[in-house]
Amino acid sequence: MSTTCFHCGQANPAETPFTVTLLGERRELCCPGCEAVATAIKENGLEDYYQFRTEKAAKGDASILASLDALSVYDDPALQEDFVYQTDDIKQIQLTIEGITCAACGWLIEKQLSRVSGIQQVAVNVGERRALVSWQASNITLSLILKTLQKIGYKALPFEPDEHEKSFKAENNRFLKRLGLAGLMTMQVMMLMAALYFDWFGNIDQDTKQYFYWVSLVLTTPVVFYSGSVFYIGALKALSARSVNMDVPISIAVLATFFAGVKSTVLAQGEAYFESICMFIFLLLLSRYLEHSSRHRAATISANLQQFVPVTANILDETNTPIRGLAKSLRPGQHVLVKAGETIPVDGIIIEGAADIDESMLTGEFEPVNKQVGDTAYGGTINRVGNVIIKVEKTLKEALVNQIIRIQTTAMAGKPKAAQMADIFSQYFVVAVLLIALSSYLYWTIQGSEQAFWIAIAVLVATCPCALGLATPSALTCAMAKLNKNGILLKRAEALEQVNSIDLIALDKTGTLTEGKFILHHTWITEDVSLEQACRVAATLESRSEHPIANAFISEELLALNNFKVTPGYGVSGDIDGKHYKIGSATFTSAHHCGFPKQANVFLQRNDVCIAAFEVTDKLKSDVAETLRLLDQRLIILSGDQLKQVQHVAREVGITEYYGGHTPEQKYQLVQSFQQQGHKVMMLGDGINDTPVLASSHVSVAVGNATDVAKSTADVILLKDKINLLPQLFRVSRQTRKIIRQNIMWAVGYNLCILPFAVSGLLSPWMAVIGMSLSSIIVVTNSTRILK
Template sequence: MASSSQCYHCGLPNDSKQIFETQILGDTRQLCCPGCLAVAQAIVDNGLEDYYQFRTEPANKSDDSILSTLDELAVYNDPALQEDFVFDEGHYKQIQLTLEGITCAACGWLIEKQLSKVKGIKQVAVNVQERRALVTWLDEDIKLSQIMAGLKRIGYHASPFQADEHEASYKREEKAFLKKLGLAGIMTMQVMMLMAGLYFDWFGAIEQETRQYFYWVALTLTTPVVLYSGSNFYLGAIKALSAKTVNMDVPVTLAVFGTYIAGLRATLLETGEVFFESICMFIFLLLLSRFFEHRSRHKAAQISANMTQYIPVSATKVNADGTFSNCLAKQLRPEDIVFVKAGETIPVDGIVLEGTASVDESMLTGEFNPVNKRPTASVYGGTVAQDGALTIKVTQSLKHALVNQIVRLQASAMASKPKAALLADKFSRYFVSAVLVISAATYGFWTFVGNEDAFWITISVLVATCPCALGLATPSALTCAVAKLNKQGILLKRADALEQLNDIDTIALDKTGTLTQGKFSIQTAWFAEGVDKTTAMDIAVALEARSEHPIQQAFTGKIKHKVSDFEVTPGGGISGNVNGSAFSMGSASYCGVSLPANLPFVANVLLVSGKTLIAAFLVSDKLRDDTQATLDMLSQYQLMVLSGDTQENVNNIVNTLPIQRALGGLSPEQKFEEVQKLQQQNKKVLMMGDGINDAPVLASADVAVAVGNATDVAKTAADVILLGDSLLSVPQLLNVALSVKRKIRQNIAWSVGYNILILPFAIAGVLSPWMAVVGMSLSSIIVVTNSTRLLSK
């Protein structure tokens, strides 16, 4: 125990001029320097101060530079710097972090467990496959620099996610992987040749001195493999044990050091067996399986990362005097005007003011047919103007552009893990504990019966049953599935939605903009006696110009009137003051009037001044080209339509479609109630919609899909967003969900089945350590390879 004049952490003399102290185990302890104080405080803050109670030796003196490292992180608290990568989520802030030092699924669990205990952090979701963390926190309780410092203290370097830097981080990790893998591979070959020659007596009858010489050579070659190539596993084990838990790196570390120390002892004492070739092969094959995992998750992550690489650094800004100037794309703000030439990439999201062009949106939607853009059309950052020139008004800054939203939403998707993933994570931790107990019992039994190979049998049990494959079973399949959907223009906001899609038995669809094209036109119009048709149309155009509903497309023309006190009633209509008079447009029930008996058609849009009907319109659109094909592919589900349009219009649209039930004239509340009724009958409902009036029912459905050019409100309520304009994406989504379910089941069945099958052979002593090494590594490689097949289907 350190005296009061010695550092409680490292045992060295304390500084007589400066006092560093903190509370440890209920008492104030003196420390020698800022470095020891920082480390000791981190140990206490993480609930690990029992370390000081049970340690047998003082710790090493801490590096004083740790404080300067943590102080450097304070720069991330600067609001100006946060502007580029921190997003506001109501009262909370959210950031994506790139993490270095992640080796396996257990690292993600450890980070989530450690940070979730910190006051002010609402959510931590680690995506091990993409080496990212999504953190949501309350800035009043904790600062970003403190979150990053907390990660630094438990051994993980965090930095704000930026596509280029994230790729550089991957390259650094890949380079380190290859160095360790290369060293382990070369040394494994050398040691295998030496030891195989001894085992199979290829060298003939050799003297004991020569045999010992070969052992020393093998020991020399094995040592760098153990100390350098295998270091990732030991660090993972230390991180887990420091958090008072176990992961798959723990049995690996015990097996490696147990075999190495036993071989070292046998070499020094010139008695007993050595298995240096098994250690080298174990580390090499385990590194190889993790390298394959590393490469496969990067391949999946690249599909998402590719979205950001198309966004240009610069843009051509149109100044107030009509002149052009170059600026950084990230400096653009809403209402700025930019000019895009043919062949250039559109820098940010906006609306076309002038010009026409064919725009390649394949990087967003997965559809390679160019989309023709005209004035008032929306364009998105990262898409390419193939021909023509466009003048665009910016609607979103680069930070909030659609491509950046996609990357963020994908990170959010991995925050909600499916039940299968949670079960596998929990099972793997229990399985590791069971393996350790079984290994101890195996050693005890064989020692009791006097088997001199008890130690080596125990090592075989530790190696053969390492649950690496189980830890990879679910996350590897999910990552590949999300990447595949992204490539097809399907954005997933919740990973567990993939699991729920397999339970769906009912699909409810909105009509306007979902089944139909959402391109409305006025089929016929009626005007009250004495009403000037031109004036009435001008008023209708002015009101509809402010609406987000697709029906506004039918009312085109120059806006001649200013509108004040404008209001939208989802599922009902719109209202506002035009030239000092109150007008409303919408359904008859919303406007509070009755249709005249002499009206020659069933109007679905009325224009009313006060309580006086001044105009009536029949507005309709056409079915999408792929509606019939899509619904035919979904015929195994109960299909129904929930629409706010009149029942007559709904019937006209669905009479040729395989729809079992079609309800029209529904308000948003009534749509919500219909879905609730289905769910009360134990139906699992997928709802598809695109408008503001669909938001409540989308939020209540088991799985919600926002289709085509859905409103922002609908996208917020949805679980899945179709970036393209094709309904055929829905059957693709359901097929991928089914494939993921199969892959996860196959992976778990293989990994659990392998461990159950191999365990009796390992306990019985049938397997030698090298056989256990080969079996364990092949099991992990098979699981990763099976998951990657999702990308190619």
């Protein structure tokens, strides 16, 4: 007689030769593909997968060996350009994984990949069928990672953003099916059981009552075994890891109440609480659905940024003729034409024309920004007015939009300390709930009470810490979404907690408080050098510098430059016409005793002799002074510029404490001294010279015009080049802390208040169901207030 495949559930051929011993029994399989997959799972010690799963796996690939060989193509560097992000030796990719059918699949994938040498991080999102994988390129290849997954039955391909919404909809449909079934059956069962409890049908005979019980049992069964299956899977996973979570008491309460009701119905004696079971599962699913929706809303704020990036672009050829091509094929140095009304395809510099560009998808500001020649335009922003030609600076993979998505995905994968502490506390709380329920049962049994079982069930239900488990993650998820929507990008979720403790803010001057758009105000030279020569040498040296001050030195004709070197925080140097030149601060060029006026702040040195000095001026950013007045923390300016210029800016913005002429090392040491005094320091910077102090501060913030090095070091990135987003960061941080405290106080307070009633037998199971479920819904709803 034909059987079904133990792995995929499809029909086996007659007398199938494909068998594997799994879970202590000989299992029949339908094909070589399923046999290979099942064998791989067994050999890796992951047979528990078959116990945890709620649905059959996808059919194994019969040509698995040929498929594994074909995966080697993904090691091609040219192919990886589109979807692999690399920093040093660490590579990262998001994979779409086919074959995931339930939560156990996510467990299996994480366990399997975590055992592979060279894998740094694995985070599987079962609902979206995605995995974020980081690995050491020197230890393992991408094809080996894909082969490892395929051997246990999962086909993995690079994630395509277009599939994001499709994945959510599939998960959302599963949620709604379970929730809809539970809701529908809850209404039917409650009508029947409530009528019996309150004698709405009048004096009905025992046979009719028993009939109603049987009907309620039939209606409740699919709710328990379909809608409630998510809780049993979670409980089994926790117990297999020798731990407990909130799904454990939920599963015990549901199954114990159900089978007690079955016994009562079959034997026609005792009590049955079928309406409580249905209502319990329905309200639990409702609270988790709300959490699922809020998490999706947060995730799509970043993920949906991809929809703004166009598929095609007007690429200019050698004759400046626009040719329609793929945006993802653009490479640095190419030129693209962007007309009014079109979306800018990738990040680049405007080299011709001017435009009003809508950057609201990045910054949240709907007022178009006027962009001129030399300004940066970002992929995904919309050209409202004017035609421009843009020189491509970065590939689509490295564009700001994709950087935001990668950073946000990584931040969401990590757990802040508050969430970790809540998880640990929840585990202990669950253990306490189980012990209290057991103690209550034993006590009332000894007392001879017939309600001992139902009292224990009421304790399990009423004190289940679902609300406590949702208190922190739901609030943090909503907070990160709110900040991201307003142009504030968090790279570390725990940075949001640390912002609350900040009592000192250190601000860099150039590019942070000022616009960073320098102009050459005055020049002084020595007698043996011409003004034209000094300016041309200065422009040549500064042409390779990333510091904003370099923009003040522009020349049509640059000289040949050799041995160029950047000394962060000091200046740059190089050889021109056989002579060694330096340009930068007075310390860097030994210009302290050269006799130039005090207002000079940039100096040019030739072969150890200072030959020219420049006064370069900058303009304060608009609304800086107003923004700083909104901050309650102690404010200081920490700059490498001359003290006189720092003092001038400090007076303009109303800051009384300032430090000028500091090298990167001196900035770092000063911040260290503040921290040793007990201060919690936030540093705002934008340049390479700010990197050491950004890394050492408790929370580091990079403004939108910061260098890539500063952004990579910072914990928070302001997507606009102004600091007026800073008060918003503090407001959301304070609101999040307040919401988390409210959630925890409510969750703990509710459990402490309801426990005496449950233990004393004054609380029936249906009352416990309503109280516990409403507690979870209140917590999730309270968290979503952050999004408003």
